[in-house]
Amino acid sequence: LTVQYKISNLQDFVLNVDMPEVSLQHATDSAVRHVVGSTEMDQVLTEGRELMASEVKDRLQRFLDTYRTGINVTQVNLQSAAAPREVQEAFDDVIRAREDEQREKNQAETYANGVVPEARGQAQRLIEDASGYRDEVVSRATGEADRFTALVAEYRKAPEVTRERLYLDTMQELMSNTSKVLVTGDKGQNNLLYLPLDKMIDGRSSAGASAISGAGAGELGARVGSDSRQIELRTRESR
Structure with a gap:
């Protein structure tokens, strides 16, 4: 460490102390030993140097004032600190362990910073999907109920037509x-006619087939239904 000082009382500096600078050095050694002896080793060697320098300065100034050296300490700079050679290897292990601890902590924080926001985003998305599904189901149920209510009103006005x-x-x-239609006769009769619509529309493109099965099947079924009596009579004549 280094000690910066100035002579505050020239008479005391010259007459009261035989070798004031040597006294300053001895007082400094005593102050440093006292502060280091009452401070944990980690604080001495790592982040506690500034506080130690301040404590050494205060204690050193008290010693010098007691000796009446006429010296005023202006600054104490703790430049470096190292463990004794006998325990240096053990202390290096401690430093490495502390560095590993800090590295693991940083990695954990990085992982948490990546996982937690993603989990929160997924949770928020699930909540929004659930809310959307709920609104959709409620709206569909409300619409079905309204449609049923309107249908009941129309049915009461004209039951046969509505049915x-x-x-x-x-x-x-x-x-x-469907591509197949089964046509039956009147009630009580077992006549059954099978129309293979899939064979009838064979050879057309899939788009045309979809259009026929979607738009024309209903019309064809209605037309066949209206002529079911004629088909039934022809079937009986053939038999």
């Missing part, structure tokens, strides 16, 4: 998704 319309709409929806 017939519901039947035709249902049959059209079913036949739009």
Whole structure:
């Protein structure tokens, strides 16, 4: 360490002390030993140097004032510190362990900073998806309930017409998704006619086939239904 000082009292500096600079050196050694002896080794060798320098300065000034050396200490600089050679190897192990600890801590913090925001984002996305699904289900259920209420009102006005319309709409929806149609006669009869619509539309493109099965199947089914009596009579004549 280094000690910066100035002579505050020339008379005391010349007459009271035989060798004031030697007294300053001895007082400095005593102050340093006292401060180092009451401070943990980690603080001495690492981050506690500034505080130690301040404590050494205060204690050294008290010693010099007691001796009446006429010296005023202005600055104490602790330049370097090292462990004794007998324990240097052990202390190096401690330093390496501390560095490993800090490195592991930094890695953990980095990992947490990457994982936690991602987990929060996923949680927020799930919440938003759930909210959207809830709103969709509620809206669809509300619409179905409103449609059913309106349908009930129309059914009460004209039961037969409403029933017939519901039947035709249902049959059209079913036949739009199939390439085969089964046509039966009146109630109590076992006549059954199978129309292989998939063979009838064979050779067309998939787009054309989709258009026929989606848009034309309902119309064809209705036309076949209207002529079912004629088909049944022809079947009986052939037998």
